Amino acid sequence: MDKARSNSTPGPIKSPMFKPDLPPGTASGMAAGPATEGVTSVDWDLWQSVVYEGPAAVARTSADELGRSIASGIPQAIRGVVWQVLAQSKNEELEGVYRELVARGTDKERSASNAGISAPRSESSGALGQERDSLASSASSVHSDSSTPATSGVTSSPQNEGNSVEAAAKVNTQAERVKRAEDDASALQKLEKTIRRDLGARTSYSKYVMSAGLQEGLFGVCKAYALFDGDVGYAQGMNFIAMPLLFNMPEEEAFCMLVRLMNKYGLRDLFVQDIPGLHLHFYQFERLLEDFEPALYCHLHRRGVNPQLYATQWFLTLFAYRFPLQLVLRVYDLILSEGLESAILKFGIVLMQKNAQTLLGMKDMTQLTTFLKERLFDVYIDKAPSATSLLESGFFGSTAGVDKEIYRADMLVRDACAVKVTPDTLKAYAAEWAEQQRLTHDRDAELDALRTANAALTQKVRHLEERAEKHDIEHVALASELVRTKVDNEALQDGNESLRGQVEELRKVVEGQPAEVEARLREEMERIMQRNIEVQNENRALEEGTEEMERELVATKMLYAQTNAEHDALKQRWTNILTLMSAP
Structure with a gap:
């Protein structure tokens, strides 16, 4: 991944979009770019030097002239090439990674896999690209193991048992990988549905994207980056950033440019978890507003109107959610030449400056928030557009309704460039923010400890x-x-x-x-x-x-x-008498 995202300066870029011999102000029948007041021709020699020698070489000899030319608008005919030179985004290896990622989960990928042809690979694809190879290699190894004829009637040995365990482990690994592949396929389908649902939404040039046939390219860029950077994935607002790129370069180069914007220009910090870059820009914007418009800063601060309420879409979409394409391209010119922080903060500050008196006259928080979201840009609407402005608006694909409004792009860019924001100031504010974050982290840690102690108590x-x-x-x-x-x-x-x-x-x-x-x-x-x-x-x-x-x-x-004696004597006497009487 580091190799694909390297910051190496590309060699001279020769593109059919760059035609140095074209007459000033024209390019293949298209408008050469936004007309600037007081400028009637394009310095093709300067832009040719930028393309072939690089912006650093030109800046060494004519830095002010290069800055004025970029502020006046890069010619549309070579805008894509100049963008790539400014960002040093040309990377053929990364373009190959893009083609591989776009084909992920399609019939093209399956047919290439069946034919044994693999798409160009890069270290930048990381685990995303290695997963398919691991599935194929595991399937072939398991097939090889299972096709080996088994020897029947042979006494098992420790070596045979070890081979059986290893084969079973491989089968289990294959099942896990198949299941993981099914889960990845389901997640990929869900991702594709989400991206298609958001394509071309809520911009002034959405219909032009469809008419120009850029829908599939926009889908491919969003899908490829979501697969390329797993920590960011796909976030709403990414299509806003990719659309202006596709108007100026092929989708492979637009993908490389998007990767460059995310990494070199710090746009990635606005989409990762906890969005630290967005919070940093909010803080820098408030500090700059306090420096340039202290009365307005105090007015908004007292009423609780902080940048989170109105500036989120500015930074996440680079103003693409509201501005027409011709003005968004001018914003991109400054971003790629001066850096993301400086450019978007300048545009935000100048919008606040031009509406300062109107905002100071509003006392209600709801009224202020509504104006900041919907009416803040009206100060740059061109009430009497010129023929050139109308032609540019038609070329850049404005649609019906509110999108018919034509903005004074040159005035807005000139005013934004007039806002002096030095890198040292931004670094100082970033250091302040980091210190606040550290103190907040320490306070949060202390609060967590207190919460833990409180929970225990x-x-x-x-x-x-x-x-x-x-x-x-x-x-x-x-x-x-x-x-x-x-x-x-x-x-x-x-x-x-x-x-x-x-x-x-x-x-x-x-x-x-x-x-x-x-x-x-x-x-x-x-x-x-x-x-x-x-x-x-x-x-x-x-x-x-x-x-x-x-x-x-x-x-x-x-x-x-x-008596008894007398009786016995009498009885004896009678007995004797009877005896005598009985004797003969």
Whole structure:
């Protein structure tokens, strides 16, 4: 990529567009360029020296004359060639890269791949160009591995196993590459649709682009650069920059010029992520406005009207979104000769200067912003255009409506060139901006650290709040339990008081019980003793009766024994009698 983007000075450029023998003011039937006041002819010798010797060589001998000639307008017949010389953009190798990138994803690329013919390649294509070769080489290597006949019945060895693992890895790599190729093809189709949707939009010469048949060339340049520079890709506004190039050179050379503008002239910084170049130009523009028009700067600053609100399209499109082509080409003349920063800042400052009094009379922010976006350029509209201006406007393809306005291009360019902006001033403002960015970065880093610490503290506070909430819930539960305990205690105290009364009563009863029990016991003992005496008397009487009965029993027994003896004697006697009576 470095090789393709090298800053080497090209050799003499011989182009059919350059015709030094043409009569002054003509070139193949086309207007020789914007007519300038007081200038009736073109110094073809000077321009021939610029083309063949380079602008540096001419500037050494006639720097003021070269500056005046560029400010007066480069002749249209050789504008493309002079642009390439000023920018040193001629690069055949890069043109080959362009043709390859334009063919990316088309039938032309596929047919060339099938035929085994590769387009010219360059290191500038980088990974974009190497990817297709890697896909082809991987496919051929996998095909070679898979076509090798397998040996059946052979005992596997560590070497065979290693070959199998390697083959499987290659198959996986091929699948990944095929998938990556499919994703790239899908992304390419999406990119092409986006570019075609934006082609030729919102310029005063869009219809002329179509009538001149430049649509495909514009599409090719935008597509090729989007593939060439992956960090930038395709951004809206790129077509505005590419269109004026295509009016003056073939699309391959326009692509090289666009690459040169992006890299050498710093246009790339306006399209990369975070657009640092755009923010730098905003800062430089504000500082220059403060220098040249301090009252207007304070007026806009107090009302919050900053360049971001109205100047974004100036810098991103190089004024192409509003100016007609003949004026945009004059802007490009100064950009390629003086540099991007100086040229666009000068045009912006002179527009603000010419409208300073009108802007100072406006107090409303909306009114100011609307005027800066839509009416700021009206101060250079030519109310009574000359025949030459009308001819140039028709040649450069103005369309109907508001685009019929013809601007006093010579006056605008002359006024812009009169604004003295030195490189040292721009470098000083760039250094200020870098210092501000550093301070902002440090402040942002500090803020990030504070945000991190704040997030940690917030998390800690949230954790403490959760703990406090949990403790509050526990406190509420404990409070409720305490209330219930107090209620229960009061109930228990009431019960305790009642029991105390009962105990007191029982104590009194218990204290009176011994005397009463003693009295009762004494009465009972007396009653028992009386009863005992009575029982003893009864027992004595019973004993006496028993003794009497025992005596009577003894007497009865003695009488019974006597009776039994008398009975036995009588029985014996009768027995004897009966015996005697029975004896013969």
